[in-house]
Amino acid sequence: MATTRMDLDGRPIKPITICMIGAGGFIGSHLCEKLMSETPHKVLALDVYNDKIKHLLEPDSLPWAGRIQFHRLNIKHDSRLEGLIKMADLTINLAAICTPADYNTRPLDTIYSNFIDALPVVKYCSENNKRLIHFSTCEVYGKTIQSFLPKDSPLRQDPAYYVLKEDTSPCIFGSIEKQRWSYACAKQLIERLVYAEGAENGLEFTIVRPFNWIGPRMDFIPGIDGPSEGVPRVLACFSNNLLRREPLKLVDGGQSQRTFVYIKDAIDAVLLMIENPDRANGHIFNVGNPNNEVTVRQLAEMMTKVYTKVSGEPALESPTIDVSSKEFYGEGYDDSDKRIPDMTIINKQLGWNPKTSLWDLLDSTLTYQHRTYAEAIRKAMVKPTAS
Numbered sequence: 599m600a601t602t603r604m605d606l607d608g609r610p611i612k613p614i615t616i617c618m619i620g621a622g623g624f625i626g627s628h629l630c631e632k633l634m635s636e637t638p639h640k641v642l643a644l645d646v647y648n649d650k651i652k653h654l655l656e657p658d659s660l661p662w663a664g665r666i667q668f669h670r671l672n673i674k675h676d677s678r679l680e681g682l683i684k685m686a687d688l689t690i691n692l693a694a695i696c697t698p699a700d701y702n703t704r705p706l707d708t709i710y711s712n713f714i715d716a717l718p719v720v721k722y723c724s725e726n727n728k729r730l731i732h733f734s735t736c737e738v739y740g741k742t743i744q745s746f747l748p749k750d751s752p753l754r755q756d757p758a759y760y761v762l763k764e765d766t767s768p769c770i771f772g773s774i775e776k777q778r779w780s781y782a783c784a785k786q787l788i789e790r791l792v793y794a795e796g797a798e799n800g801l802e803f804t805i806v807r808p809f810n811w812i813g814p815r816m817d818f819i820p821g822i823d824g825p826s827e828g829v830p831r832v833l834a835c836f837s838n839n840l841l842r843r844e845p846l847k848l849v850d851g852g853q854s855q856r857t858f859v860y861i862k863d864a865i866d867a868v869l870l871m872i873e874n875p876d877r878a879n880g881h882i883f884n885v886g887n888p889n890n891e892v893t894v895r896q897l898a899e900m901m902t903k904v905y906t907k908v909s910g911e912p913a914l915e916s917p918t919i920d921v922s923s924k925e926f927y928g929e930g931y932d933d934s935d936k937r938i939p940d941m942t943i944i945n946k947q948l949g950w951n952p953k954t955s956l957w958d959l960l961d962s963t964l965t966y967q968h969r970t971y972a973e974a975i976r977k978a979m980v981k982p983t984a985s
């Protein structure tokens with residue numbers, strides 16, 4: 599006899615149907631796994647691809663068979679979208695071009711994907727009184743105020759100048775020719791549109807600002823399950839370098855700082871948002887781990903140590919190499935200097951805190967990477983390249 603699951607206010611959680619746009623991606627695949635294995639909810643999984651959720655869709659003997667349906671569609675131009683949103687109680691929009699290598703090289707696609715293509719999703723939810731959870735990014739904060747202070751200013755030590763807080767921190771981007779910011783600016787404007795639909799038309803919305811969620815199935819390994827010339831996000835870039843026994847490339851010396859949170863911790867936060875609408879509606883949430891801050895150089899050093907443990911292979915004599923952002927990303931790149939999430943609002947509303955240390959999440963993730971890719975890379979490296 600299944601026990602009734604209760605929300606944070608002690609009320610029974612009723613099963614719902616969720617229209618998840620971008621369900622075939624990194625976050626979507628982990629969210630689908632969580633929903634299928636731990637809840638009674640149904641998922642309409644919309645995406646152009648389903649490689650990362652195939653294990654949830656087949657065979658028909660799976661315990662959740664019938665609770666997840668995959669719909670292969672591109673929301674840019676598909677008349678089925680409104681009907682699928684109307685069939686669901688809640689829409690979660692994850693769809694985006696969200697790899698920094700694209701922002702300054704494909705700025706139009708980036709802006710269309712993160713703003714224009716999201717417009718009908720917001721419109722259909724608002725017009726049909728459907729709840730929306732929209733995925734934005736920590737990148738909407740851009741650069742910290744601290745980064746503009748003189749290097750010797752004592753104010754640099756004051757958290758007010760670098761901790762990022764949903765309801766008070768400004769959004770600070772570089773100049774227009776720094777086209778890296780095409781993504782963050784598109785995300786900022788869609789946030790403002792969602793917020794305005796809430797204020798003017800009563801849309802029940804929640805906005806999520808992920809702070810570098812990492813884990814298995816993030817992006818792709820170039821030349822194995824993605825284009826050889828592709829440039830994924832840093833976890834996959836560094837994993838690819840480690841798997842191929844190449845030095846890890848540190849853009850502009852790897853001085854930028856990031857906080858990384860384990861995907862499985864972050865998905866717990868999303869499930870709390872889904873199942874506690876009274877506590878989540880109307881809020882913007884930072885979802886990250888302020889305890890896991892490193893420079894990119896420190897991340898490279900830690901991943902090198904963990905990979906040596908996981909693979910049994912000794913590290914290279916020179917495990918890293920500095921590269922310029924112009925060489926690595928091209929013209930128009932710029933960067934966030936530091937991303938520490940303020941956790942006040944998510945603690946108060948949902949009582950959520952991350953659990954997993956950076957070392958532990960890298961251990962489980964690099965174990966997955968090595969198990970999944972090492973053999974394919976070994977074969978690719980011995981095969982003579984076409985002359």
Ligand SMILES: NC(=O)c1ccc[n+]([C@@H]2O[C@H](COP(=O)([O-])OP(=O)(O)OC[C@H]3O[C@@H](n4cnc5c(N)ncnc54)[C@H](O)[C@@H]3O)[C@@H](O)[C@H]2O)c1
Nearest residue numbers: 620622623624625672673692693694696733735808810811
């Ligand atoms: N992973 C993170 O750390 C992180 C950080 C900040 C923001 N985000 C945001 O979270 C969301 C999900 O990120 P992710 O890491 O899972 O990325 P992802 O690239 O793995 O997943 C995005 C998915 O959306 C799909 N998609 C894109 N355009 C589509 C379209 N027009 N029609 C249908 N499907 C489409 C893609 O096929 C892909 O499967 C994105 O909005 C991203 O901006 C993620």
Ligand SMILES: O=c1ccn([C@@H]2O[C@H](COP(=O)(O)OP(=O)(O)O[C@H]3OC[C@](O)(CO)[C@H]3O)[C@@H](O)[C@H]2O)c(=O)[nH]1
Nearest residue numbers: 696698735737810830831832833835847848849854894
């Ligand atoms: O080989 C590499 C790859 C990257 N870097 C540097 O690492 C930092 C992080 O880069 P990345 O993971 O690609 O992405 P960002 O953190 O800059 O931005 C992402 O964060 C959230 C999201 O919105 C979606 O995931 C996206 O915008 C950065 O400093 C790179 O220059 C490296 O040194 N070497």
